[in-house]
Amino acid sequence: MELKLYDTLTREKRVFAPIDPQRVRMYVCGPTVYDFAHIGNARPAIVFDVLFRLLRHLAKQGVWDGGKGETAVTYVRNITDVDDKINARAAEEYPDLPLNEAIRKVTEKTDRQFHEDVAALGCLPPTVEPRATEHIAEMRMLIERLVEESHAYVAEDNVLFSVSSMPDYSKLSKRPLDEMIAGARVDVAPYKRDPMDFVLWKPSKPGEPAWPSPCGIAAPGRPGWHIECSAMSWKHLGEIFDIHGGGIDLVFPHHENEIAQSRCAFHTPVMANYWMHNGFLQVEGEKMSKSLGNFVTIHELLADWPGEVIRFNMLRTHYRQPIDWTTRGLEESEKTIDHWYEIVGDMALHADAHPDPVVLQTLCDDLNTPGTLTRLHAIAGEIRGPASGLRQIELKRRFKASAEFLGLLEATRGAYLEGHPRRKRIDRTIDHTRINALVEARTIARAAKNFAESDRIRNELAAMGVVLKDTKDGTTWEIAR
């Protein structure tokens, strides 16, 4: 099986092959931990989680090491824990604490929340989750090297990367430099040699996080935003690696600058062989922003929707397409997940079950997740329709294995319904003893063919959010969908 991935740098879909057949290396830009992660943050987390799962599967199949199946997959997703926004948030939330202590509180809390959120969305933990503040030494080494080789310079206690020192700067975003400057809305710091030069290191203000500066700068300072990813990917993946991912908004300037730093420091032709970018997300047709009041956090969504409904909703759209995130979409996704749980019920994943080959093949075409869901619908249809006997059992196992491969349907139906946040809320308002009594009364009424009474009870229960199902084995009830 051949994996094809779209590469932003070359603007084409190419067959993926790792540099080292023994080890696939992927780096994805993670969150800056200053606030609840929003639904836009969830997209790369989910998209690259699917890719991680697929890479591990193909590695186990021996796709890259001649069938041995010993290829390791290293997935690095960083945590940015040094940033102006963090400092601002810390000062705002804990005005009475020393800034550094306040910052630690903010980053620890946000970090924990982020991990809870993405776990609820069915994302596996990455292999390594490096923190920027734990890689200051590597950043300083990179900066020293860049200055030594005249790719960077010191100016007023800042260290700046000299864009003109790199002939093919802006190759990733394909932006003509002169025109960018003309349209730029930034005030250019007077000490910059070129308006496009960007900060590698800057002096810290009193009270701010500070580390000894590189390049003989006496004043303590802190890193610029881009250098951390160059440092962390270098430390954990090496000078060149296979896949670098993130949101499409990071193409410029963040990834462009990472490339400049890493390539100039290591004298390499590329930083990563495949640059993958997920599309942006709108909320109910509008740009998500705090001022519009439509800022949707993962945490809030999880109060109403099961994590896998959110995940499914994300996977319905190809990762490079824009998504309009809507309640209607979530409702549709929930219907499908409900339906699919009806099919798998409480079955556990069978030891011999494998994901459907078509699902895998579709996924191998640049992560065509909507295509895989279509395939799952087709299998579901066969299970509910024509299939029977052994064929049906086989299909169900394959269905379950395929869904789990995508991080869906990992629970039992019972656990899913029980854990459903909205149903759980309704459940707390109802009296089970009373419902069972009403169901019993209705059964008696039905036996006596007193259908007026029977329907009255059904309506009474419906008003409470309880729906009845009459089967040949008796009447069961559950909380309405």
Place this chain on the structure above:
RNA sequence: GGCGACGUGCCAGAGUGGUUAUGGAGCGGUCUGCAAAACCGUUUACCCCGGUUCAAUUCCGGGCGUCGCCUCCA
């Protein structure tokens, strides 16, 4: 202003140089005392204008429109 992405049926959303995408909704039916769930059937497409081609929704050019980036951003 520059760069980029995208425009598919009521909605969501794949894909393809010629053959039903799929899901949701709607409508009709099966089942049911009535329902629910499920199943079966069914309606509605490829922004506009040129070009290439035997054939274009699919390729090329132009136009229009939407969105994003160029400032922190997934």
